[in-house]
Amino acid sequence: PTSLNLAVIGGDGIGPEVVAQGLKVLRAVTDQVGVSVTTTDYDLGAKRWHKSGETLPDSVVEELRGHDAILLGAIGHPTVPSGVLERGVLLPLRFALDHCVNLRPSVLFPGAVSPLDIERVAPDGIDFVVVREGTEGPYVGNGGALRVGTPHEIATEVSVNTAYGVDRVVRDAFERASARPRKKLTLVHKHNVLVHAGHLWRRTVEAVAPEFPEVTVDYLHIDAATIFMTTDPGRFDVIVTDNLFGDIITDLAAAISGGIGLAASGNINPMRTAPSMFEPVHGSAPDIEGQGKADPTAAILSVALMLEHVGLPELAARVDQAVHDDLAERDPSVPRTTDQIGDAVAARL
Amino acid sequence: PTSLNLAVIGGDGIGPEVVAQGLKVLRAVTDQVGVSVTTTDYDLGAKRWHKSGETLPDSVVEELRGHDAILLGAIGHPTVPSGVLERGVLLPLRFALDHCVNLRPSVLFPGAVSPLDIERVAPDGIDFVVVREGTEGPYVGNGGALRVGTPHEIATEVSVNTAYGVDRVVRDAFERASARPRKKLTLVHKHNVLVHAGHLWRRTVEAVAPEFPEVTVDYLHIDAATIFMTTDPGRFDVIVTDNLFGDIITDLAAAISGGIGLAASGNINPMRTAPSMFEPVHGSAPDIEGQGKADPTAAILSVALMLEHVGLPELAARVDQAVHDDLAERDPSVPRTTDQIGDAVAARL
Ligand SMILES: CC(C)[C@H](C(=O)O)[C@@H](O)C(=O)O
Ligand SMILES: CC(C)[C@H](C(=O)O)[C@@H](O)C(=O)O
Numbered sequence: 001p002t003s004l005n006l007a008v009i010g011g012d013g014i015g016p017e018v019v020a021q022g023l024k025v026l027r028a029v030t031d032q033v034g035v036s037v038t039t040t041d042y043d044l045g046a047k048r049w050h051k052s053g054e055t056l057p058d059s060v061v062e063e064l065r066g067h068d069a070i071l072l073g074a075i076g077h078p079t080v081p082s083g084v085l086e087r088g089v090l091l092p093l094r095f096a097l098d099h100c101v102n103l104r105p106s107v108l109f110p111g112a113v114s115p116l117d118i119e120r121v122a123p124d125g126i127d128f129v130v131v132r133e134g135t136e137g138p139y140v141g142n143g144g145a146l147r148v149g150t151p152h153e154i155a156t157e158v159s160v161n162t163a164y165g166v167d168r169v170v171r172d173a174f175e176r177a178s179a180r181p182r183k184k185l186t187l188v189h190k191h192n193v194l195v196h197a198g199h200l201w202r203r204t205v206e207a208v209a210p211e212f213p214e215v216t217v218d219y220l221h222i223d224a225a226t227i228f229m230t231t232d233p234g235r236f237d238v239i240v241t242d243n244l245f246g247d248i249i250t251d252l253a254a255a256i257s258g259g260i261g262l263a264a265s266g267n268i269n270p271m272r273t274a275p276s277m278f279e280p281v282h283g284s285a286p287d288i289e290g291q292g293k294a295d296p297t298a299a300i301l302s303v304a305l306m307l308e309h310v311g312l313p314e315l316a317a318r319v320d321q322a323v324h325d326d327l328a329e330r331d332p333s334v335p336r337t338t339d340q341i342g343d344a345v346a347a348r349l
Numbered sequence: 350p351t352s353l354n355l356a357v358i359g360g361d362g363i364g365p366e367v368v369a370q371g372l373k374v375l376r377a378v379t380d381q382v383g384v385s386v387t388t389t390d391y392d393l394g395a396k397r398w399h400k401s402g403e404t405l406p407d408s409v410v411e412e413l414r415g416h417d418a419i420l421l422g423a424i425g426h427p428t429v430p431s432g433v434l435e436r437g438v439l440l441p442l443r444f445a446l447d448h449c450v451n452l453r454p455s456v457l458f459p460g461a462v463s464p465l466d467i468e469r470v471a472p473d474g475i476d477f478v479v480v481r482e483g484t485e486g487p488y489v490g491n492g493g494a495l496r497v498g499t500p501h502e503i504a505t506e507v508s509v510n511t512a513y514g515v516d517r518v519v520r521d522a523f524e525r526a527s528a529r530p531r532k533k534l535t536l537v538h539k540h541n542v543l544v545h546a547g548h549l550w551r552r553t554v555e556a557v558a559p560e561f562p563e564v565t566v567d568y569l570h571i572d573a574a575t576i577f578m579t580t581d582p583g584r585f586d587v588i589v590t591d592n593l594f595g596d597i598i599t600d601l602a603a604a605i606s607g608g609i610g611l612a613a614s615g616n617i618n619p620m621r622t623a624p625s626m627f628e629p630v631h632g633s634a635p636d637i638e639g640q641g642k643a644d645p646t647a648a649i650l651s652v653a654l655m656l657e658h659v660g661l662p663e664l665a666a667r668v669d670q671a672v673h674d675d676l677a678e679r680d681p682s683v684p685r686t687t688d689q690i691g692d693a694v695a696a697r698l
Contacts (some may be wrong), residue, residue, distance in 0.1 A: 086541040115579040138487075143545040155545035159487070163502035190593070193641070196492040196504040197627070203498070223600035230464040230579060230604045244539070248597060251572035255579045285659045287577040288434035 003036045003310055011045040013284025014294035015073020021296030021342030022071060022303040028346040029315045031038045044089050046077035055088030061096050069306050070277040094134050100165065101172045101268035102134035104250040110328035112258025121231055123299040128236035130324045131173040132246025136165040136265055139243040160196040166204045168299060172270050173240035174212040184237035186218040188245055254281055264301035268309060276309050278302040292337035297323060299307035300345055302305035322348035350659055352385045355595045360394040363643035364422020364634025370645030371420060371652040372692030377695040378664045393438050395426035407426040410445050418655050419626040423633035443483050446623035450615035451483035453599040461607025470580055477585035480522040481595025483616055485514040487633045488592040503515045510546040521619050522589035523561045533586035533649025534616055535567040537574045537594055548571035574598060578605060613650035617658060625658050627651040641686035646672060649694055671697035
């Protein structure tokens with residue numbers, strides 16, 4: 001592409017601050033190759049909800065569809081009841097735009113501080129990616145409750161899994177595994193208990209595997225996966241899993257590879273029937289809003305994921321490398337502002 | 350009690366070996382105070398299934414009901430298809446005997462090797478207990494599938510949660526928190542997405558809390574809980590959570606506090622309408638069966654949990670202390686057999 005038409009949802013708290021640095025780096029790298037970037041801001045999140053009670057108007061979804069990709073900061077604020085913005089903005093965006101692949105790489109960057117005793121448990125480093133399903137599982141909002149507030153209350157949550165939904169994600173994961181040096185795919189589920197969903201996932205992996213004979217396939221129950229995540233994270237290359245297990249394992253993965261502050265993610269529509277959305281995994285951290293304390297690294301890495309997705313992989317690699325070098329050479333004893341980190345990365349391009 | 354009438358299910362692989370050491374330690378400690386122990390063995394697991402196709406006959410369940418408690422080794426073998434023994438023996442036992450409290454303590458014993466950089470992330474050690482619900486949630490077997498094996502397959506799993514079921518577990522957790530020095534309870538769920546089940550759990554905790562004003566209450570989403578489990582495990586005291594989240598978080602908890610080889614568990618019926626069951630969290634490890642290599646520590650610690658439950662807390666404390674001292678003073682460079690570890694702990698009583 002020679003131009004990029006982006007929708008930008010800064011969101012709440014530090015969201016707009018970190019997105020600004022992501023855009024700074026994006027402009028720096030696209031300028032060099034003559035790709036022009038236009039952005040349109042969309043106001044979604046706590047402020048809009050407080051003002052108008054609106055979460056995600058249909059008209060906004062329609063406008064978002066007209067863009068090449070979406071960059072999102074963070075959505076959420078303690079003044080909004082839990083669940084309102086998650087189920088009013090974040091999840092509806094994933095569902096409306098069919099973001100079935102929620103992509104979350106975990107890389108132990110130089111100088112990143114892991115809670116693990118890395119030299120002992122991951123001497124060769126950490127470098128894997130989780131392909132989390134994003135539009136099914138227990139996230140479909142298909143639960144209900146009876147006799148609420150009485151001693152006879154019953155509340156259900158239904159996990160919905162379809163062959164169509166699982167197949168497209170499993171294929172995406174195999175393709176990613178095939179393109180990586182180690183070519184290994186680990187399915188994470190709990191098929192000894194969640195038999196129906198689990199067997200659908202297992203059979204789908206078995207059915208697709210022969211198309212990718214170069215990929216080694218492995219299986220772990222979600223409980224065992226959390227053990228290996230701490231005792232031998234180097235064993236993972238590509239993980240494919242359902243929406244809820246993926247939610248859990250990616251936070252753990254971010255924690256062990258230097259913290260959620262460095263974790264980028266892509267909500268990807270691999271069919272390209274709607275724009276994909278890229279966002280740091282961290283939240284809106286309203287306690288440090290406007291103080292220049294937020295680390296924009298995850299937002300910048302999310303821009304790299306976006307560049308990869310829109311067909312500019314060389315630019316993505318350049319941004320990744322700039323972040324890598326910035327982290328390797330920074331002096332952790334000298335704190336930097338949000339802006340300074342963005343400038344430093346941009347200057348390396 | 351002056352006598353204990355136990356049912357023993359050695360099970361598969363190393364199960365019988367580690368249970369034998371648990372019983373050795375149990376006899377050593379009960380002998381001293383004149384409590385007599387009788388045991389009856391029940392043959393359940395892979396061998397029985399291979400021989401007769403039986404998993405858990407109703408007659409066995411009825412016989413088990415006649416005991417004061419059940420000691421279980423491990424059930425599972427690679428020659429049995431995944432799910433058969435889990436859903437044929439382990440889960441039916443929990444459901445039939447109404448083991449609503451699945452209790453899993455995590456203690457960093459001296460000399461235990463954690464994958465975490467403990468000095469940095471848990472300088473004050475790790476000492477918490479998870480109260481996992483054991484009879485509801487997505488474990489109820491309430492899923493199904495349509496058009497299996499076709500491109501139109503749909504598979505569901507239903508998480509069932511009742512006020513009755515959640516209340517009894519939450520109360521048990523509050524009681525445990527109240528009896529511990531730090532008196533802190535953390536509810537772990539995902540109520541921003543799983544709203545119906547999540548709100549039932551949240552409301553139940555809020556409703557019971559005023560009865561325990563001395564207990565501090567805290568909430569974490571399951572994804573955030575996995576982060577804190579690695580970055581600040583010392584913050585946890587008592588965790589209460591649902592069946593599936595509890596399955597995941599307790600394996601992670603075992604991993605960070607020295608490995609699943611040291612983790613004990615109790616499947617407890619707090620109403621005392623049926624015997625409770627105590628078992629090491631580890632599996633049957635058939636690869637080391639019969640070689641004297643299995644570490645019986647988790648089985649011995651499970652005996653301590655049993656002693657506590659049957660009303661012999663001083664004996665439980667003595668067993669715990671003996672394990673503690675044994676671990677503190679062992680020389681990790683000198684491997685010991687299963688039997689030698691049992692002898693060493695028994696000798697300390
Ligand atoms: C905010 C929440 C709805 C969301 C999720 O559960 O997917 C978040 O935890 C994430 O992982 O992106
Ligand atoms: C074996 C399996 C059914 C079981 C569970 O999921 O509860 C195990 O993982 C456990 O934690 O005891």
